[in-house]
Amino acid sequence: MPEAGLTATVRGRTVLIAGATSAVRGRTVLIAGATSASGAAAARALIAAGSRVIAVGRDAGRLEHWAATLRPAQGPDAQGPRTAAQGPGTAAGAPALVTEVCDLTDESDVALLADRVHDAHGSIDGILHLVGGWRGGGGLAGQTEEDYRFLEQSLTALRCVSRAFDADLRASEAGRSAIVSSTAVARPLAGGANYAAVKAASEAWARAVAQGFAKAARDGGEPLRAASVIFRVKALDGLEAQLADRYVRLFAEDADAINDTIVELSPA
Numbered sequence: 280m281p282e283a284g285l286t287a288t289v290r291g292r293t294v295l296i297a298g299a300t301s302a303v304r305g306r307t308v309l310i311a312g313a314t315s316a317s318g319a320a321a322a323r324a325l326i327a328a329g330s331r332v333i334a335v336g337r338d339a340g341r342l343e344h345w346a347a348t349l350r351p352a353q354g355p356d357a358q359g360p361r362t363a364a365q366g367p368g369t370a371a372g373a374p375a376l377v378t379e380v381c382d383l384t385d386e387s388d389v390a391l392l393a394d395r396v397h398d399a400h401g402s403i404d405g406i407l408h409l410v411g412g413w414r415g416g417g418g419l420a421g422q423t424e425e426d427y428r429f430l431e432q433s434l435t436a437l438r439c440v441s442r443a444f445d446a447d448l449r450a451s452e453a454g455r456s457a458i459v460s461s462t463a464v465a466r467p468l469a470g471g472a473n474y475a476a477v478k479a480a481s482e483a484w485a486r487a488v489a490q491g492f493a494k495a496a497r498d499g500g501e502p503l504r505a506a507s508v509i510f511r512v513k514a515l516d517g518l519e520a521q522l523a524d525r526y527v528r529l530f531a532e533d534a535d536a537i538n539d540t541i542v543e544l545s546p547a
């Protein structure tokens with residue numbers, strides 16, 4: 280596969296990216312809420328670039344069906360998807376795609392997931408947070424408690440997952456965490472107030488993760504190697520490959536340049 284994009288614009292600057300795909304080769308990336316089209320695009324791009332993907336979903340059947348569609352993308356040496364029940368993988372001959380069933384809004388379930396992942400694969404390098412969903416409409420009067428609680432699950436999952444794997448990303452040579460937020464944060468509408476509020480809170484959380492990475496590096500007298508990035512998009516439909524490509528490229532970018540930044544994705 281040719282090296283993905285050699286430059287990117289970060290904070291208005293064009294940053295040279297040397298070997299975007301080689302930077303992610305050999306990394307282990309957890310996709311939190313993988314069973315959507317964007318999860319599939321990300322898994323494909325990461326596997327093609329030589330990383331191992333741990334795809335997490337809450338429904339075993341949906342996850343297995345999703346993983347089956349990715350098998351041809353894994354290459355001739357890859358094994359089929361694994362679940363925790365299949366036991367730990369090994370560094371040599373480890374599968375490119377591993378599936379894990381977990382309710383990411385359940386703190387104890389996520390703690391067990393982290394134990395299984397660490398036992399089987401060691402520390403991870405990246406997290407792509409995709410748990411989301413949309414509910415809205417009906418102006419402010421239509422912002423129901425039920426819809427808010429549904430949407431809040433994505434923030435809960437983000438909090439649980441990022442806490443469980445924070446030490447991994449700080450220890451990695453290139454820890455990369457990313458969330459997918461919405462342009463609604465910059466322009467909230469009454470009919471999407473619940474959604475915008477949850478996305479704004481998720482952005483605050485992602486920025487706090489970024490500050491934690493920076494503080495840990497500073498306190499340890501080490502260069503910053505981990506980065507937490509916010510992708511913002513209006514509608515993801517049709518931009519799944521762009522999201523995947525941008526996430527892969529984060530590994531080749533300098534953590535200092537991208538930590539605590541917002542990257543807007545838009546149709547070409």
Ligand SMILES: NC(=O)c1ccc[n+]([C@@H]2O[C@H](COP(=O)([O-])OP(=O)(O)OC[C@H]3O[C@@H](n4cnc5c(N)ncnc54)[C@H](OP(=O)(O)O)[C@@H]3O)[C@@H](O)[C@H]2O)c1
Nearest residue numbers: 312314315317336337382383384409410411412459514515
């Ligand atoms: N779609 C858009 O136009 C758009 C626009 C702006 C931002 N975004 C954001 O982009 C991200 C990705 O969006 P998307 O539309 O690709 O995916 P999504 O449908 O919002 O959710 C991604 C996956 O998360 C899984 N999930 C939900 N709750 C879970 C839980 N408790 N534990 C484990 N997995 C869980 C879902 O699995 P199940 O199959 O089990 O439900 C689903 O496959 C989201 O954060 C979304 O808010 C999307």
